[in-house]
Amino acid sequence: MLYIIDTSAILSGKINITSDNYIFPDSVISEIRKGNLKTIIDSVDSIRIEMPENEYIEKVVTFAKKTGDYYVLSRTDIDVIALALQLNATIITDDYAIQNVAKLMGLEYSGAGIDAIKKEIKWKYRCTGCHKIYRDYIEICPICGHKTKRYIKK
Ligand SMILES: [Zn+2]
Structure with a gap:
């Protein structure tokens, strides 16, 4: 099972970013590098960073325009969804707009508390x-x- 991690999931502090089956969109990492958690990302050299292919970005954009969600999604949000579509992965996010589009597209998603829920x-x-x-x-x-x-x- 592969997971796509979005910015809100990293900021939650609830996920272990070094997990082998976590994939980080390039634009999510760029966002994190601008913020306070820069040092966390920079201290880890083994995380898997990928960019979604244009084909999948366009699919998400077209879909989100139809549902009206396009205007609340950031470019990074679109990358997160596109990469999940491309790799058939589950999205880990606390962002309601991403969760909503993922649901409508039939993609799997979970809140960042997933690790905590399993253990507790x-x-x-x-x-x-x-x-x-x-x-x-x-x-x-x-x-x-x-x-x-x-x-x-x-
Ligand atoms: Zn009793």
Whole structure:
């Protein structure tokens, strides 16, 4: 699985930019180099940077003009979507405009919290007697005296 990383995803600080299956559009890296995170990018020499081909940029532009999203997308946003289309990759972005166009084009996308969501499982505890729910682990329900069972909070 390949992922295209946009500027908002890098700025979120939630992704590990050295991950092997992450690809960075050339224009995203240019944006980052202008900002405060310049040193983070410069300290890493193994990230994969690519430019989308014109053919795919034109496909995205044509599509976004039809849906009306073209006017809210930056040139960098278009590169992100075009590269995802070209490489059949999943976009990692917190940018709503990119997510919207990706959805309409049938592309996979995810918020930058993807890594955090995978790792963090939140358990809750439900009483088997009165069904009261406890956020923290408790073996015996103090209300009715039955045991609790844990389940994953959705
Ligand atoms: Zn109970």
